[in-house]
Amino acid sequence: MVALFLGLSSGIDQCAFSQDDATQKLGKMTVVGCVTWWSHDAVGYHPAMFMRIENTSGGDIIGDRIRFQGRFTDLRNGYITVARKDQRMSIAKNQQIYVMLRGPSSFELPIDQNAWPSIECKAMARIGDTGDEATQDLIIAHLEPITMSDEEAQSQLARQNDLRRIPIQAINPNNTSTIKKRKSEMLDQAPPKPLLATAGGLDSPIAKVATEKKSSGKFSPPLNVPSIGEDFYVFEKYFGIPLKIEAPRSTSARDLTWARYKPTANLSDIFVGSRTGQTADVVAVTVPNSLGPKESELLSLARAFAGKMHGAQITNFAHSVRYLPSGRSELSISNSPTIKVLSYVIAPRGNDEAKTALVISHMPGEVESTFRNYAQSSDLLQVFLAAGGGGQ
Numbered sequence: 001m002v003a004l005f006l007g008l009s010s011g012i013d014q015c016a017f018s019q020d021d022a023t024q025k026l027g028k029m030t031v032v033g034c035v036t037w038w039s040h041d042a043v044g045y046h047p048a049m050f051m052r053i054e055n056t057s058g059g060d061i062i063g064d065r066i067r068f069q070g071r072f073t074d075l076r077n078g079y080i081t082v083a084r085k086d087q088r089m090s091i092a093k094n095q096q097i098y099v100m101l102r103g104p105s106s107f108e109l110p111i112d113q114n115a116w117p118s119i120e121c122k123a124m125a126r127i128g129d130t131g132d133e134a135t136q137d138l139i140i141a142h143l144e145p146i147t148m149s150d151e152e153a154q155s156q157l158a159r160q161n162d163l164r165r166i167p168i169q170a171i172n173p174n175n176t177s178t179i180k181k182r183k184s185e186m187l188d189q190a191p192p193k194p195l196l197a198t199a200g201g202l203d204s205p206i207a208k209v210a211t212e213k214k215s216s217g218k219f220s221p222p223l224n225v226p227s228i229g230e231d232f233y234v235f236e237k238y239f240g241i242p243l244k245i246e247a248p249r250s251t252s253a254r255d256l257t258w259a260r261y262k263p264t265a266n267l268s269d270i271f272v273g274s275r276t277g278q279t280a281d282v283v284a285v286t287v288p289n290s291l292g293p294k295e296s297e298l299l300s301l302a303r304a305f306a307g308k309m310h311g312a313q314i315t316n317f318a319h320s321v322r323y324l325p326s327g328r329s330e331l332s333i334s335n336s337p338t339i340k341v342l343s344y345v346i347a348p349r350g351n352d353e354a355k356t357a358l359v360i361s362h363m364p365g366e367v368e369s370t371f372r373n374y375a376q377s378s379d380l381l382q383v384f385l386a387a388g389g390g391g392q
Contacts (some may be wrong), residue, residue: 028057029125031139032096033160036121037148037337040364044106047072047081047119047143050153052160054096058129061091067126070101072143075118081105098157099123100150110166111229111279113309119143135335146337149364217289219266221300227307228339228362230282232259235272235280239264246380247277256282258380266291268355269383273374280364283372284384286346286355293356295332302341305360310339317343331368340367346384357384 033052038045049070057063070083081103091097101123109116115314124136148156226234236242239261246257256273263269266287273282287293295317303311313336322329327347333339342359359371374382 018244021268028055028061029136029138030054030056030164031123032162032164033157034123034139034141034143034148034163035153035157035160036143037146037153038107038109038116038143039102039150039153041106045109045147046102046104047121048100048102048153048283049121049123049143050098050100050157051123051139052096052157053125053138055091055093058093060093061089061127063088063090064128066091068101069124070097070103071124072103073120073122073124075120079105098154100153109243111309113145116145148337149366151366152169152335152337161177171232191389219287219293219297221293221297221304222264222266222301223304224243225301225304226280227305227306228283228360230312231279232272232274232277235259235261241268246378249377255377258374258378260380273382275363279323282374283360284381285358286383287358289345289356298332298343298356298358299334302343302358302360306339306341310336310362313337313339314341317341333367335367338362342367342371355383359384 019351023153030053031051034049036047039048040046041136065088065341066088068085072081072083073079083101083103085099107117119142120140121143122140125138126132126133128134128136179202212216226238242259242261244260246258248257256275257277259274261270261272261274267285268288269284269286271282271284272280273284285301285305287298287301299314299316303314306314314334315336317332317334320331320333322331330344332343340359340361340363342357342361344357346357348354359366359367361367361371363370371384375384
């Protein structure tokens with residue numbers, strides 16, 4: 001079907017209808033897909049929802065004024081923030097549109113995910129210049145406790161199955177074939193299993209031959225390291241006082257405070273970035289290739305730096321290759337809603353040997369381009385821009 005796209009902002013995660021399937025009645029507009037999430041900007045975190053809505057009125061909607069409203073209620077204290085979208089538009093019969101609503105008020109999210117606000121999301125719509133009596137409740141859902149970018153939300157909604165179910169009263173209880181057919185449809189709508197990339201990478205057959213020849217088996221990833229979300233004080237207690245601190249170059253939320261810590265037996269370079277100058281949002285380290293780090297060991301180290309709250313979300317690497325003027329560059333990436341991991345080999349430069357970079361980021365957006373921008377704008381992070389590294 002043809003789809004239109006409307007937006008106030010962005011977001012994600014599968015919603016469920018609050019109405020009972022047996023009593024739910026289709027109105028002029030029906031939500032057939034929905035995700036909720038915490039959307040981040042320079043001000044803070046905002047509750048957001050992204051819906052796929054179908055015109056189920058039985059006819060075309062031609063040039064009518066359509067008002068969408070999203071009410072986000074903090075169930076702890078009853079505080080409500082409201083998002084609105086008002087536009088005249090035409091929607092053909094059974095045509096689907098995409099609507100994103102984001103609460104204008106911001107929230108601060110503590111490190112402990114269990115302490116995040118519990119938010120109820122309610123979406124409503126009104127077609128035409130009518131009064132409150134024509135307002136239709138579209139969906140009520142719970143805000144999922146995850147943070148995501150707009151692009152991630154759109155991608156998740158695109159993969160989501162249709163949320164609609166046939167009302168019970170529409171099924172003849174005496175018609176067993178209808179019941180069996182409906183059960184089959186519901187099984188077919190089960191979410192697809194996640195796809196795991198099998199492209200070549202640090203553990204691919206081609207790379208493995210070279211790696212195994214020089215692997216000394218000396219690399220032992222430390223697993224009790226400080227993690228994302230913890231105070232710089234914790235990093236100082238573990239790594240010592242920073243060798244150098246670099247303040248943000250602007251007041252933009254995209255610029256971070258960076259601290260460089262002294263190397264350890266396993267880590268050549270250790271950098272920690274923070275939006276607030278107090279708690280860690282990005283950890284970037286390098287491992288000498290002479291230690292022969294394996295992909296499984298790098299993932300273990302990434303999970304340790306991600307901490308208990310995010311580490312369990314880190315999946316196996318997906319691999320990608322770039323052909324650059326400096327040569328072939330291979331990236332290993334793991335993406336989850338709240339944590340991203342990037343790994344690649346930094347070519348030797350001067351007297352420095354080849355290293356493997358490992359970046360663990362809690363920042364929104366795509367990890368490769370985001371970290372590239374950090375490295376290009378920071379004097380401290382130049383080591384990550386060595387020829388052949390990170391797709392530079």
